[in-house]
Amino acid sequence: MGLIGYARISTIEGAQVLDRQLDALNAAGCERIFEDRASGAKAERPGLSACLDFLRKDDVLVVLDLDRLGRLAGELITLIDQLAARGVAFRALNAPMDTTTPTGRAFLQIQAAFAEMERNIIRQRVNEGLIAARARGRKGGRPRIMTADKLRYAKHLMADRARPIPEICKELGEIRPSTLYHYLHADGSLKTAGRDLLENARKEESGT
Template sequence: MASVGYARVSTREQHAEGQTDVLDASGCEKVFVDYASGTLATRPALTEALGYLRRGDTLVVTKLDRLGRSVKNLKQIADELHDRGVGLRALSQGIDTTTPGGRLFFHMLAAIAEFEHDLIVERTHDGLAAARARGRSGGPKFKMTANKIRQARAMYNAGGHTVQEIADTFGVSRPTIYRHLQGDAAGATSPM
């Protein structure tokens, strides 16, 4: 009966040591680490960890959000582990599915998280519908107004500024400036 750790950080620039140190201290014999976003369907180290686990083992994570992409995905993983006779421990949440109380607590948290997600989606849809009824649409407010586009075009045509300097002046990215210059210059003769 082995404790096997799983850690995940979103990018290579992030450090997994914070998680791996906790997993090592909790007695994990082996620790698998993914450097990938939790939303990605393929996480090679998780696949390897799941393949490594045997009946009676326990998969240990520091927090549940390191394991699942969503509540649904987390529940699928937990159910798969349970069917295989493998436990699940989330150290910071005090969850241990090898006990009846731990399984109950896990399912309660999963149900609450799913309920909260559904409420957020419902409120978002209601808010968007109310805004549409008032003639407004969602989405970001554009930083480049027609006046700012004219000013950017004048700066560009004068030739005294780089596109990066123009972008910095208006607090936008270079691609934004290029997009507006190209859109504004449909009939203009100056090169992009």
Template sequence: MASLGYARVSTIEQNADLQTAALEGAGCLRVYTDHGVSGTQARRPQLDKLLENAREGDELVVWKLDRLGRNTRHLLDLVGGLESRGIHFRSLTEGVTTTGPMGKAMLTIMSAFAQLERDQLAERTRAGLAAAAARGRKGGRPGVTPESEKVRQAGQYRAAGLTPPEIGKLLGISRATVYRYLGLLAE
């Protein structure tokens, strides 16, 4: 029986070291890691590779349930597929394993709570955005108008004969932004 670890981080900037160290400490012979892959995606290259290499009697180990799946149905289908191939599942943080009936029941309950937590977070986010919109706030960067201070300065520097790269250095903006500002003045 081989323990195979799976780690996942949602963005390239995130680091999987904590997960990897925990999985290696739990005795995983190999850790497959997906970087910049959302848990909502059914296709994850390293998980797919792990599933190809796993054999009957092996164990798939994750640091936390949500690393394997962000959706209760998907998570249960994935674990069910493992079980049908004789591959066990273990989550270190939650202490869940599918080697017995109690572990399978706990997996179902824990994944349902994880799904509930994600759904509530999404609901709170939508409510917050709606409340901000009702107060007249909208998301995104503030708009720039020809009356903006930096736009006005860019126009003055250009009229004085400076080039867009020189203007960008003086104002601390990119050359592309300088051109955009100058385009606003031409309208």
């Protein structure tokens, strides 16, 4: 059984991020490591293509984090299923994601299903909110620019570093970039205003 590593950084991530992955993959015993400098949503990743061509039956493809291999759950499952059909297993070092074990395989399927469901629910809520806001117009007061559901959806959109901010703002209902950055950092992590908005929404939903 050969351990074959794959490391990826986006075009805006630094060398330290790649070094961290390489160190972990080497420590795990990978005999060869392939690299890419591209977005996880980008179809053309020559390093990954070369890695997939190199893999042989009984090999194990190893990554540090699951999102290094890809961001879309459906595509991840398809890729891992294709590897399994070739007799190649998959392992993510920072998660119980080891398809050489039944538990790891089940965890992958469950996590991917919940991730897809969460994205779909958030997208549906945002769309419903936008439709309701447009129907109300300005009657009953000015609608809130950023809602908790819209903020959660924004976090998902910003996780794809290759997606332009103007495109994200348009999908969120033509909000301003300054409004987006009031709640989120450039990497999609929450600022104080974002944390406060989600906490207040949680209290409203729970009635506390």
